[in-house]
Amino acid sequence: MQNFDLTPERTSDTAFELVKKRLGHSFARRELLELALTHSSWANEYACGQEHNERQEFLGDAVLELCVSWELYKRFPTAREGELTKMRSNLVSAVSLAERARDLGLDVFLKLGRGEENQGGRKRDAVLSDALEAVLAAVYEDGGFVAAQKAVARIFAEQWPDRAGDGKASKDYKTRLQEASQQRFGQAPLYTRLASHGPEHSKVFEVSLRLPDGSQFVASGSSCKKAEQQAARDALKTLGHTE
Known part of the structure; x- marks a missing residue:
């Protein structure tokens, strides 16, 4: 993995440009992305009282589910509800979302507190999947549903199943x-x-x-x-x- 200067100031600038490029979304409100990349452990240790991304995770979970559901609904017009549900479950599992987060570079740019960092938080699927949901919430807040849908379609570009079904072939x-x-x-x-x-x-x-x-x-x-x-x-x- 490429090495980056991870001081807070440099992280902010580099993360903004690279994540923006990989998402395919230009933020009008940069602070939304910065908040999405701020873990609660960092806010607690370095900036007492500062907001962190947990509220965005809540919103992003719903945004992600809706966007993935809509994409599958369009791609598989004859698929039954059960098939669509299983395909969605594969795509939005913690493991799958963590991989998509790594593709975006969130494992590099996420701001973590020392305790979480020392416990391997930067590699934990749960931490990364939550960060991805927060980032998608930021896209939604900044550009609405259309922007979020485009970002999701881009993030999962190589993961969408080729056919309706729930087997392992549905997973990348x-x-x-x-x-x-x-x-x-x-x-x-x-x-x-x-x-x-x-x-x-x-x-x-x-x-x-x-x-x-x-x-x-x-x-x-x-x-x-x-x-x-x-x-x-x-x-x-x-x-x-x-x-």
């Missing part, structure tokens, strides 16, 4: 590997970007995936996300998980 490979790794090893896999080459319009990205047992997988793709998905797919096969 990274999410499935995250679950399998946590179950088997008690830890998450680690992804590292190795290199990129080729012209700007057709770059190829290479990433490395390392499992907690030391197994390593290298894959390439037209984007970091696609390369990570391929590496996760390869790792799942090694762990004995079928398609």
Whole structure:
């Protein structure tokens, strides 16, 4: 992962620009995103009495469920209620949301207190999934439902199921590997970007995936996300998980 200066002032500027770019939303009210990236532990330790993102988590949970429901409703006009519910559950699970949060870089930019940081809060799925909900609430507050819907569609661009159903195929490979790794090893896999080459319009990205047992997988793709998905797919096969 790229190293960033994590002083509060620098975090704020860098987070604002990168998260904005990855979300595809330009905030008119920057303070909403800053609040979404402020964990209660940071507010309690560094700024007594300052607001934090827990209220936004409450709103973001509802925004996320509505946006995902609407997207699935449009994509699968013949799917039954039970099928839609199961697909939504896969997409909005804590593991899935934590992966989407990492894609946005929230694990780097979230402001945590020292206690939470020392306890590994930056890697905890619950903390990251809550942060993603807070960020989506910020988008909703700033731009309304249309902006939130566009952000959700973008965040889950490579995770939407190809068909109605509730099997493992409905989950992307990274999410499935995250679950399998946590179950088997008690830890998450680690992804590292190795290199990129080729012209700007057709770059190829290479990433490395390392499992907690030391197994390593290298894959390439037209984007970091696609390369990570391929590496996760390869790792799942090694762990004995079928398609």
